[in-house]
Amino acid sequence: MKAEKRWIIQPVADENRALREAQMEQEINVPPAISKLLVQRGIDSFEKAKHFFRPSLEDLHDPFLMRDMDLAVDRLQKAIAEGEKILVYGDYDVDGSTAVALFYGFLCRFYEAVDYYIPDRYAEGYGISWQSIDWAEQNGIGLIVALDCGIKSLDKVGEAARRGIDFIICDHHRPGDRLPAAVAVLDPKRSDCPYPYKELTGCGIGFKLAQALASARRIPADEVLAYLDLVMVSTAADIVPITGENRILAYHGLQLLNTSPRPGLKALMNVAGLAGEVNITQVVFALAPRINAAGRIKHAREAVKLLLATAVSDAEDFAIEINRYNLDRRNFDSSITDEALVMIEQDDWLRNASSTVLYQENWHKGVIGIVASRCIEHYHRPTIIFTHSNGKATGSARSVPGFDLYEAIEACAELLEQFGGHTFAAGMTLPVENVTAFRLKFDEVVRERISPEQLIPSVSVDLEISFTDITPKFYRLLKQMAPFGPENMPPVFVSHGLELYRNPYIMKEKHLKLEVHQNGTGPFTAVAFGATGFLDQLMTKKPFSLCYTLEENVFRGNRTLQLMVKDIRMSTP
Known part of the structure; x- marks a missing residue:
């Protein structure tokens, strides 16, 4: 500190806001400090307060408001009617793992010809991989539902189509100038998507697709609502706004976690030492890192197995193993952070830069995002940590409040092979020989765009x-x-x-x-x-x-x- x-x-409140605060204090019978907090957050009427304090599942948006949702449901219905093999594909982080567990678990309730696939973080990297397209072709897959990835995989989706494999993309990352040639692209961040809420996670979009499919097949809504605990975990872990629809999903997901958790999450809570009522903070700091650890240390399929487990004994065994991965992750995280800080402290240019960009070929790829966050605790500035993977430099980036990291990386796109992410977190791949040029270019961009205040912890x-x-x-x-x-x-x-x-x-x-x-x-x-x-x-x-x-x-x-x-x-x- x-x-x-x-x-x-x-x-300090102006006259109008002070009046609204006084009205809220009387209308909902709360102390002055609470009414001030509510009005600050835009909750300035009885009706808004009712929706805020009592989030209702009835206020969830119609999934068919999302662009291409009708196309996605029609294609799934066709696949099911014709007995096609469906592959549920997801990223290897918490959002991807929960999304796969949700949609695969839901489909398996009424359809057998379905499998799931998560790329190996080290052998395949982020997003749709070439290996996965080969695997799908070899295993007779006719339709792939990609969750939490795929919005920028134009080449892979195009190649899959040439091999007779269709894609449904469910992503929440910013699209590029062109969309993949998929049967359907579900992404509220599409410029042409009228869906009212833009900040769902990948798992949240998978939930909306499950809702839409359930509606089309006349499956009771409760069968989809049974997965709200997974949506809540993804919402907590992916650092998306807890507003609007996300607030409703997180609120009811937490209720489910605390009253009737699925065996995998219950076992994970036990190994994490969580007792009593679990809150979002505990999900972020105790459950999410353990789910993530599977993909960081071994393979994210282990996390999906845990989340899909129905037998308590299986769930307990999976949770113990995943907890072991998390201990290994902590050790890697600590030692690499120490090395990174020494690199900065011993280099005048790095110490005085406006950003941190480090590369070390033997750093563990699974923890470089965590190391980036740790470096920001010491040097409060946008940070990217690179390591060597499959002949390339692979990086994980984190930002500071108020600075758009994604746009800064986009300004260096000519040096990158691929990149994707959000305002505050991103990933990228580039040739190893470009790392030094990227470091200089990125620091120049940051220096031009960041304000002095943003470089001071607040x-x-x-x-x-x-x-x-x-x-x-x-x-x-x-x-x-x-x-x-x-x-x-x-x-x-x-x-x-x-x-x-x-x-x-x-x-x-x-x-x-x-x-x-x-x-x-x-x-x-x-x-x-x-x-x-x-x-x-x-x-x-x-x-x-x-x-x-x-x-x-x-x-x-x-x-x-x-x-x-x-x-x-x-x-x-």
């Missing part, structure tokens, strides 16, 4: 509150604002004029546990990770400010609220 973080505090603060605001009712209402995620993040609060109630407790030589009060209100426990650098200043006993989120701590059956500190400032207004 570093004191130089920028605190980006929401502006904390976005929603609201200043007093400790007197922190009541059981306040926290109960906060919990109902979940599930949290992009565009509906856990509220961050700031409180000023705080004092130590007793001396700080140092945890594991790096972290602090504080007991703090404000004008006699409290004390509250505050946990500050990586904050021992503040210890001397705190011990001066001068007042300070904290920005933090609120969490409930359960210890030996006792529940208490604690502050999870994001930053400390010793000077107060």
